[in-house]
């Protein structure tokens with residue numbers, strides 16, 4: 569009897585529903601091919617619902633979502649909603665309250681994709697960032713005094729707990745060991761200036777490293793890492809870092825893998841419910857035009873399958889996406905793909921089901 573995976577789908581705002589539709593097309597093709605079932609439940613969380621009801625996540629939704637095997641998310645962000653409300657009220661709340669403490673972001677240049685870095689190809693760009701996802705500057709600690717006056721004081725503190733740092737670092741070591749690529753884990757920090765927070769990170773990192781003699785521990789400052797991403801991306805295998813640095817370096821990572829059109833990520837709680845999303849956002853100006861690139865959402869779906877234990881299906885999704893980039897896509901950018909959103913999704917599904 570085949571397994572059934574119960575998936576909560578939050579298509580969200582902007583182009584979210586369009587890319588999720590293509591992702592689901594591919595996931596359905598994979599389920600037929602690899603003999604598993606998907607039981608989908610759709611949730612309408614996002615900007616439209618907020619504008620209609622004033623609610624971001626309605627009462628009870630976190631408990632409801634905890635019952636699923638995984639969450640498949642499109643994009644959150646609406647041009648008519650003040651920045652911060654939906655991000656904090658939906659996306660960050662889901663990450664925090666579902667304790668998805670790792671944000672896993674592969675940076676991989678697919679064949680046929682134009683790389684902005686001179687003389688670099690798919691053999692040079694293939695690493696993974698393990699971003700801490702529940703603490704740091706994102707924890708919301710701090711406050712404001714005398715707002716709007718010349719004496720205004722704004723404090724925003726980075727929260728780093730031994731438990732939070734250690735579980736993220738452990739995840740990264742385990743991940744690096746299983747990946748079996750270069751067996752090298754780089755801590756990305758700022759130990760020369762942030763001498764409280766990154767002292768904790770550094771001590772924890774080298775302590776945990778002792779338990780993984782097969783993984784080489786390595787360190788780079790965050791500013792230097794942005795330089796190396798451009799100059800020598802082939803140096804990296806797995807990188808572990810805090811929430812804010814991880815946010816920044818993964819946008820740079822997305823650009824060196826060709827752009828946001830392909831960048832996928834997973835918000836992981838290894839003991840709970842994880843959530844998979846394209847990292848590009850809601851791109852409202854392309855909404856409803858059948859122009860947006862669905863590959864990031866499709867690849868996020870592939871990551872979700874791997875996470876659910878459907879490793880072969882997950883790998884097949886990635887392989888099919890690679891065939892599309894190498895044979896068909898002119899560019900990853902919306903409107904310049906040489907294919908519509910739905911055509912790109914159709915092609916991935918076709919390659920997935922074609923016998924190799």
Ligand code: IPM
Pocket residue numbers: 655656659660815847
């Ligand atoms: C991301 C996004 C989010 C973040 C925003 C939308 C809150 O930039 O997933 O990287 O900063 O984490």
Ligand code: MN
Pocket residue numbers: 815816819
């Ligand atoms: Mn970001």
